[in-house]
Amino acid sequence: QSALTQPASVSGSPGQSITISCTGTSSDVGGYNYVSWYQQHPGKAPKLMIYDVSNRPSGVSNRFSGSKSGNTASLTISGLQAEDEADYYCSSYTSSSTLANWVFGGGTKLTVL
Amino acid sequence: EVQLVESGGGLVKPGGSLRLSCAASGFTFSSYSMNWVRQAPGKGLEWVSSISSSSSYIYYADSVKGRFTISRDNAKNSLYLQMNSLRAEDTAVYYCARGSFDFDYWGQGTLVTVSS
Numbered sequence: 422q423s424a425l426t427q428p429a430s431v432s433g434s435p436g437q438s439i440t441i442s443c444t445g446t447s448s449d450v451g452g453y454n455y456v457s458w459y460q461q462h463p464g465k466a467p468k469l470m471i472y473d474v475s476n477r478p479s480g481v482s483n484r485f486s487g488s489k490s491g492n493t494a495s496l497t498i499s500g501l502q503a504e505d506e507a508d509y510y511c512s513s514y515t516s517s518s519t520l521a522n523w524v525f526g527g528g529t530k531l532t533v534l
Numbered sequence: 535e536v537q538l539v540e541s542g543g544g545l546v547k548p549g550g551s552l553r554l555s556c557a558a559s560g561f562t563f564s565s566y567s568m569n570w571v572r573q574a575p576g577k578g579l580e581w582v583s584s585i586s587s588s589s590s591y592i593y594y595a596d597s598v599k600g601r602f603t604i605s606r607d608n609a610k611n612s613l614y615l616q617m618n619s620l621r622a623e624d625t626a627v628y629y630c631a632r633g634s635f636d637f638d639y640w641g642q643g644t645l646v647t648v649s650s
Contacts, residue, residue: 457636459579466629466643467579470638475602510579514635522593523569523581 424524425450426513432532441529443511444492449524455514458487458496461528462507470498470509493523498531506533524528536560538630543644550620550648556613556630556641564588564608567634569572572617572626573643582628583615598624620648 426444433439443450443458450456456474459467469478471487474494483501494513498505511526542554556568570582583604584593592604603616613630625648631637 455634455635459637461579466640467631467637468640469636472638478638488648512579512581512636520583525579525581530580 424515425513425526427509427526427529429527430530430532431533433498433501434534435501435503437501438497439501439531440498441496441509441511441531443494443496443513443526445494445498445513446492447501447517449492449513450489450511452516453514454489456489456494457486457512458485458494458514459510460505460507461510467510468480484534501533503533506531535633537598538632538639538641540628540630540641540644543628543646545622545647547650548621548648550622551616551618552646553642554614554615554617554630554646558611558613558632559650561632563606563611566632567591568606568613569633569637570604570613570628571631571637572624572628572646574623574626577626579631580626585613586592599620617646619644622648624648638639 453476458471461467474489475487486497509529535549537559539557546567569584601619605614627643628642630641632639
């Protein structure tokens, strides 16, 4: 069981927008602005897409945006493109004494129809 | 260009040991915290361990605490993970990743298979 909850799958048509949610607790997502999002294509290493809730690393398309409200973070991809089809993982720093210091969501498979 | 190259994976029997290495280049290794993250076949990502730039702070996931040891050699630009008392559930691709609160660069991973 993953510490952060993500939907198992989302889908959208090219050009549309989709949002992936990531729900945690006040000890992780809600307590720190250290939420990040990773894109992983099959057989490849993860790639950082969003850090510190809403910041994009250099080179990441501005079609990707992040936000947070309470204990839930969200990744929005606008203007869906075929190459966006991948698995997406959220991650958060956590201070819970019984969990790792960093936790991931279970991952969301994005299908571009 | 930042590069992280893992090595040392392979097939090991339950209860055995393995030492993973991660060779870093393209950045000032001694200035960055480093991490190990693993991914079991067909499963999601799991953070394993982190070490601060000067090795002053070290953290482990509960699932590996007492069995795995993270270390680094800043003179050799290298990160290590000593894995002892390996279990079947440790089977995964192990990635090294750079960063403190997020992981901005990842290696290609090395596969560890624990099986008799």
